[in-house]
Amino acid sequence: xxxxxxxxxxxxxxxxxxxxxxxxxxxxxxxxxxxxxxxxxxxxxxxxxxxxxxxxxxxxxxxxxxxxxxxxxxxxxxxxxxxxxxxxxxxxxxxxxxxxxxxxxxxxxxxxxxxxxxxxxxxxxxxxxxxxxxxxxxxxxxxxxxxxxxxxxxxxxxxxxxxxxxxxxxxxxxxxxxxxxxxxxxxxxxxxxxxxxxxxxxxx
Amino acid sequence: xxxxxxxxxxxxxxxxxxxxxxxxxxxxxxxxxxxxxxxxxxxxxxxxxxxxxxxxxxxxxxxxxxxxxxxxxxxxxxxxxxxxxxxxxxxxxxxxxxxxxxxxxxxxxxxxxxxxxxxxxxxxxxxxxxxxxxxxxxxxxxxxxxxxxxxxxxxxxxxxxxxxxxxxxxxxxxxxxxxxxxxxxxxxxxxxxxxxxxxxxxxxxxxxxxxxxxxxxxxxxxxxxxxxxxxxxxxxxxxxxxxxxxxxxxxxxx
Numbered sequence: 001x002x003x004x005x006x007x008x009x010x011x012x013x014x015x016x017x018x019x020x021x022x023x024x025x026x027x028x029x030x031x032x033x034x035x036x037x038x039x040x041x042x043x044x045x046x047x048x049x050x051x052x053x054x055x056x057x058x059x060x061x062x063x064x065x066x067x068x069x070x071x072x073x074x075x076x077x078x079x080x081x082x083x084x085x086x087x088x089x090x091x092x093x094x095x096x097x098x099x100x101x102x103x104x105x106x107x108x109x110x111x112x113x114x115x116x117x118x119x120x121x122x123x124x125x126x127x128x129x130x131x132x133x134x135x136x137x138x139x140x141x142x143x144x145x146x147x148x149x150x151x152x153x154x155x156x157x158x159x160x161x162x163x164x165x166x167x168x169x170x171x172x173x174x175x176x177x178x179x180x181x182x183x184x185x186x187x188x189x190x191x192x193x194x195x196x197x198x199x200x201x202x203x204x
Numbered sequence: 205x206x207x208x209x210x211x212x213x214x215x216x217x218x219x220x221x222x223x224x225x226x227x228x229x230x231x232x233x234x235x236x237x238x239x240x241x242x243x244x245x246x247x248x249x250x251x252x253x254x255x256x257x258x259x260x261x262x263x264x265x266x267x268x269x270x271x272x273x274x275x276x277x278x279x280x281x282x283x284x285x286x287x288x289x290x291x292x293x294x295x296x297x298x299x300x301x302x303x304x305x306x307x308x309x310x311x312x313x314x315x316x317x318x319x320x321x322x323x324x325x326x327x328x329x330x331x332x333x334x335x336x337x338x339x340x341x342x343x344x345x346x347x348x349x350x351x352x353x354x355x356x357x358x359x360x361x362x363x364x365x366x367x368x369x370x371x372x373x374x375x376x377x378x379x380x381x382x383x384x385x386x387x388x389x390x391x392x393x394x395x396x397x398x399x400x401x402x403x404x405x406x407x408x409x410x411x412x413x414x415x416x417x418x419x420x421x422x423x424x425x426x427x428x429x430x431x432x433x434x435x436x437x438x439x440x441x442x443x444x445x446x447x448x449x450x451x452x453x454x455x456x457x458x
Contacts (some may be wrong), residue, residue, distance in 0.1 A: 001306045005444045006414045008396040009245075011381060013327040016346040017319025044250035051331075059265050059387050069273030072315075072347075082270035099267075107265040113389050119246030120240040122413050124394060128263075130313045148225045151255075152301050165274060174251050184257035185266055185390040186235070186447060 012051050014117075015086065019053070022074045023084040023192050024095035026056075031098070033061065036167040037157065038094035038130065041087050041116070044175030048091025052118040054172070056083040056095060056129070059110070063101035100146040102137060109137035109144065111155075116172060116182075125182040129170045147181060154180045216370040217407060218246050224412045235447070236419030244409035246370050258306065266389045272315040274348060276410025279291075284347040284360040289290050292342035294323025294361030296437040302354040303384060303444045305391065311446060317383040318358055319345045325378075327365030359437065365404060377404035377411060384444055391446040398424045399440070 010018075019111070027034050037056070041049040058081050061067045066081035085093040101112045112129040130138060138144050144152050157168035173180050215223075217387050223244040234241065240252035285292055299318075303311040321327045323342065324336040328343050350356050363378045379396040386392070399413065405411050405420075422445070426454065431439020 002304070002308055002445045003419070003422060004236050004306065004447055005392060005393065005395055006419045007238060008381075008410060010383075010394045010422070011396075012331055013321075014319060014381065015331040016328050016343055017317060044254075045420045047250070049251070055272055055392070057265060057268075065265055065268040065269050067268075069248055069271045070275055071270055072272065072276035080270065080377075103264045106264045108265075111263065111265070113263065113394050115389075117394055119363075120245070120249075120251035120297060121246065122240050122242060122248060122252075122410070124392065125240075125253065125257075126390070127264075142371075143258070147258070175253055176250075179253055179255055181255070182253050183255050185262045196342045 006173045006186045009122050010117040012119040019086045020072050026083045026097035034096050036096050039169050039171040040091045041172045050089045052087045054093050055115040056112045059103050060118040061101050064104045099164045108142040126185055127180050127182050129157050132156050151181050160190040217373050220371045228415050230414035238413035242413040262390050269385050269389050277347045277349050282358050284346045287343050288341040288457045292361050295364050298400050298431050298437050300357040301442040303350050304354050305348050311386050312352050314350050314385045316356045317347045318380050320380045321363040323361050323364050324367035355432040357449050375404050377402040377408050386446040
């Protein structure tokens with residue numbers, strides 16, 4: 001094994017480097033089945049974090065993990081499964097996407113993988129967004145089933161219907177009361193990809 | 205100079221350097237990454253989780269990674285000196301290297317993003333109050349895709365050091381921010397590349413948050429005369445090793 005390149009903080013000045021137009025538009029407005037996923041990032045004092053960057057990565061509603069390019073220059077048709085959104089001055093973020101389904105053979109319930117970057121965070125944090133309606137799958141999920149109720153709740157999107165249609169709230173608490181469950185995913189080889197090729201349809 | 209009543213006292217460099225020395229006494233993390241709770245870097249105080257991370261096998265989603273292609277990145281995005289009508293001020297440089305995984309395999313066709321201050325040490329960002337000039341011919345953001353050998357190459361200008369408010373007279377060594385994807389989402393990495401011989405290394409809490417000296421060296425590019433181009437630009441080489449020997453990801457449209 002080669003020695004890894006260490007992590008360093010994203011710092012406060014990534015705004016002209018990482019966010020891109022349409023970063024939160026995993027699907028265009030008006031897409032059937034589209035949901036908004038939004039929330040607030042807070043620090044250990046409960047203050048809004050106005051300079052966090054969140055990335056989301058997910059399977060599509062067909063349970064396929066996308067293998068199509070086109071996140072940075074979205075064509076309005078291709079589901080790439082990737083979003084990148086910065087928080088605003090109020091610490092809020094928002095994206096529009098489709099609900100994921102679990103890939104075939106997956107031990108985990110449907111979820112979005114999330115990466116949190118921020119000034120003051122020397123190494124990014126991984127977490128997941130799960131959905132409360134997948135009751136049985138959530139009970140069988142190897143991560144959720146190992147958590148107590150209070151901590152498990154930090155990974156659960158909260159249905160939040162709004163003027164723009166069906167939505168979910170997912171807040172991130174970096175530290176302190178209600179601290180979000182963050183993950184060490186470095187354990188290798190514990191989950192194997194399915195044998196068949198996972199491929200997402202060319203268009204929605 | 206005394207702070208106003210009630211304001212927290214800002215530490216001196218000497219005090220922060222003593223904290224850096226104390227933190228360096230602890231055994232470094234085996235993987236070389238910084239501890240998130242690192243007191244000399246003040247902003248970590250409220251942003252590092254208090255619970256230990258929950259060890260969890262990656263999901264099938266996390267074992268795959270977003271795919272980027274020719275439609276996502278224009279070739280000119282790799283030359284930060286050509287994003288405006290004129291040439292930016294500063295020392296033109298070439299930064300190149302390979303992105304590989306822990307087994308030495310190239311990370312092919314994957315997105316590499318950079319952002320940096322200009323030659324005067326000023327970021328094009330509203331939050332940067334450093335009274336140094338903006339350069340109308342330099343924004344400081346770039347993107348490229350790695351080739352089949354995992355290679356990337358940027359043309360840019362050497363960024364300047366700049367002050368920040370972590371403590372009194374705090375200065376960041378010159379650096380370029382890098383954002384990297386692997387073949388699995390678990391390999392995601394954001395880091396900073398530094399330049400050899402910077403006198404600020406020992407004073408900087410962010411650089412020193414990597415407490416293992418060998419791991420620190422992996423953040424520093426090497427000057428490479430074979431990369432330097434005559435009458436044009438100095439060359440630096442920096443290879444990046446991403447975490448892990450993960451399971452082979454699903455085939456891409458075989």
